[in-house]
Amino acid sequence: MSYAEFLAGEPVIVTAALTGGVHGKETTPHLPETPEEIGKAAAEAEAAGAAVVHVHARQPNGERTFATERFQEIDDAIRRRAEDVIIQHSTGGTGAPDAARHLPLRTDPAPEMASLDMGPLNRYDHLTSENTRGLVDSLHAEMVERGVKPELELFNDGHLNEALGLLDRRDLADPVYGTLIFGPGTLTPPTPRNFLTAIDNLPAGAQFNTLGFGRHQLPFATMGLLFGGHVRVGLEDNVYYRQGELATSNAQLVERVVRIADELGRPVATPSQAREILGL
Amino acid sequence: MSCPFLDYRLEANERQFDEPRAYCEAAARFVQPMRADICNDRYDLAHDSDCEIYLEHAGAADENEGKNEREPKNGTGNRSGDGDENRAGSGEDA
Ligand code: SF4
Numbered sequence: 001m002s003y004a005e006f007l008a009g010e011p012v013i014v015t016a017a018l019t020g021g022v023h024g025k026e027t028t029p030h031l032p033e034t035p036e037e038i039g040k041a042a043a044e045a046e047a048a049g050a051a052v053v054h055v056h057a058r059q060p061n062g063e064r065t066f067a068t069e070r071f072q073e074i075d076d077a078i079r080r081r082a083e084d085v086i087i088q089h090s091t092g093g094t095g096a097p098d099a100a101r102h103l104p105l106r107t108d109p110a111p112e113m114a115s116l117d118m119g120p121l122n123r124y125d126h127l128t129s130e131n132t133r134g135l136v137d138s139l140h141a142e143m144v145e146r147g148v149k150p151e152l153e154l155f156n157d158g159h160l161n162e163a164l165g166l167l168d169r170r171d172l173a174d175p176v177y178g179t180l181i182f183g184p185g186t187l188t189p190p191t192p193r194n195f196l197t198a199i200d201n202l203p204a205g206a207q208f209n210t211l212g213f214g215r216h217q218l219p220f221a222t223m224g225l226l227f228g229g230h231v232r233v234g235l236e237d238n239v240y241y242r243q244g245e246l247a248t249s250n251a252q253l254v255e256r257v258v259r260i261a262d263e264l265g266r267p268v269a270t271p272s273q274a275r276e277i278l279g280l
Numbered sequence: 281m282s283c284p285f286l287d288y289r290l291e292a293n294e295r296q297f298d299e300p301r302a303y304c305e306a307a308a309r310f311v312q313p314m315r316a317d318i319c320n321d322r323y324d325l326a327h328d329s330d331c332e333i334y335l336e337h338a339g340a341a342d343e344n345e346g347k348n349e350r351e352p353k354n355g356t357g358n359r360s361g362d363g364d365e366n367r368a369g370s371g372e373d374a
Binding site: 021022023024025026027058060061062063064094095096097100123124125126127 | 288295297298299300301302309310311312313314315316317318322323324325329330331332
């Protein structure tokens, strides 16, 4: 994907990362945590233009859970309000055992998509989400078995090598879909040059999604739009609308990026178009 | 065993919640849900090796008291607990 796709006016898939598993309502009261809150946020995000919602599961007190049953409650709550949006479960889980990372894949029906973290990621001062190749392969195998499209989470340039390694080891359905992630810590440093290098290094034929953390969300989404990529926004990755002003909802962040896409002449994909683009 | 600095509170610091949430008495603030797994020693996580806030405050307590007790000590740490965590959206666990 490149500037040519932008010029060609290819539709952009907007993903809304609604809740995440790191911060919670202690950081912003606007973050949805319960299944009902997530369901409502999903419907609002879809109405604002999101074709995909990326979800994590939480206990009633906001803490993380990987239980299939909780993902099921969330999916049911989403489907009561948004019949068409594509549901993408996270299989991320810093510090959680590998077995727990499979549980989000086991809802009925399975999610149409799920994230697949492509390698190690440091958290705080003493934690690393290891995401070994063994875990990546076993998650991918279960995704294939259950008909789940993997969204490769590429936290840094080394993970582009990991994606190529995965392609050597396993058959991935076309198109390969990866999210380029920019920000602090283990992430790719958020510079335009690094963004351009990353899209140059994508596997041939891959579609890419663009994710900038915190204040980088909007500029990197805009670059993603300009270079024919797809974009992810939402309160999981950024809780501010602008400096010092909390975003009031996921939908508010979706509306903004949809407005920019519109100004730039990129049509925003409906869930049906997104299914076609991603081969779901 | 969970961290001795961990408490579950419905309100503090002018914030109120429907369910009691993990509160760190060392940092004097609610902690992020991901960090709460460390506070609770869930999975293979352990507060006394995996939490920098605990290590800083327990170390200070040891020095001040000349013994190895882990008494909660209200937030004087220069990290103020989840300092980096409140830089919103820096949570990378997509
Ligand atoms: S944040 Fe650290 S010091 Fe505070 S309660 Fe949790 S483990 Fe203990």
